[in-house]
Amino acid sequence: MDVRMLTVGAIAENCFVLRRDDSDRALIVDPGDEADRIMVPVRELGLTVEAILITHCHFDHIGAVAPVARETGAPVYCPQIEVPVLADIMSFVPGPFGPFESYDADETVAGGETLELAGFEIDVIFTPGHSPGHVTYSIRDEDAIFSGDVLFQGSVGRVDLPGGDWETLLASIRTLVDSHPPETAVHPGHMGMTTLGAERASNPFLAELAS
Numbered sequence: 001m002d003v004r005m006l007t008v009g010a011i012a013e014n015c016f017v018l019r020r021d022d023s024d025r026a027l028i029v030d031p032g033d034e035a036d037r038i039m040v041p042v043r044e045l046g047l048t049v050e051a052i053l054i055t056h057c058h059f060d061h062i063g064a065v066a067p068v069a070r071e072t073g074a075p076v077y078c079p080q081i082e083v084p085v086l087a088d089i090m091s092f093v094p095g096p097f098g099p100f101e102s103y104d105a106d107e108t109v110a111g112g113e114t115l116e117l118a119g120f121e122i123d124v125i126f127t128p129g130h131s132p133g134h135v136t137y138s139i140r141d142e143d144a145i146f147s148g149d150v151l152f153q154g155s156v157g158r159v160d161l162p163g164g165d166w167e168t169l170l171a172s173i174r175t176l177v178d179s180h181p182p183e184t185a186v187h188p189g190h191m192g193m194t195t196l197g198a199e200r201a202s203n204p205f206l207a208e209l210a211s
């Protein structure tokens with residue numbers, strides 16, 4: 001698997017462009033801002049983007065969905081109960097950020113689906129707690145998850161925003177840890193890469209999960 005991580009926007013959000021080895025079919029996860037930067041590897045490698053996958057609809061993860069969808073023609077997969085946020089982004093943006101262009105989702109996910117896109121089989125896992133509709137995309141055969149703002153290196157997603165809840169988030173993290181091997185690569189929505197095993201062993205927020 002070839003993964004390009006682009007850290008974009010005012011909140012330093014991680015957008016990912018991924019493909020199977022040297023395939024020309026690609027996916028984009030969470031195009032949060034700076035569409036032109038996100039499109040650089042797509043253009044340079046001549047990639048066909050088969051889908052844009054959204055983990056959750058906080059503005060820093062979706063700010064570039066509309067322009068990236070327009071340029072690639074790719075369908076946008078959005079957590080079902082957060083579709084109204086994507087469709088009216090600026091009503092949910094705090095402070096001086098934006099403007100961002102809204103987008104009407106092409107497909108919805110709620111967790112439990114298996115997507116076949118760009119040569120990948122992708123399990124969609126419902127992982128609420130940071131936001132009410134948050135999902136994690138798990139790439140079969142690659143031991144890799146794209147987990148948005150569920151889990152970070154040494155930290156976890158904040159739970160003080162609307163729809164956030166700590167016990168729910170912890171249960172979501174437990175679901176990921178219990179269903180994946182420890183070497184699973186965590187592609188997080190902020191900060192650097194980590195693994196589920198490393199976080200289970202040393203992340204202070206996950207003390208309840210440590211074995």
Ligand SMILES: [Fe+2]
Nearest residue numbers: 056058130149
């Ligand atoms: Fe978030």
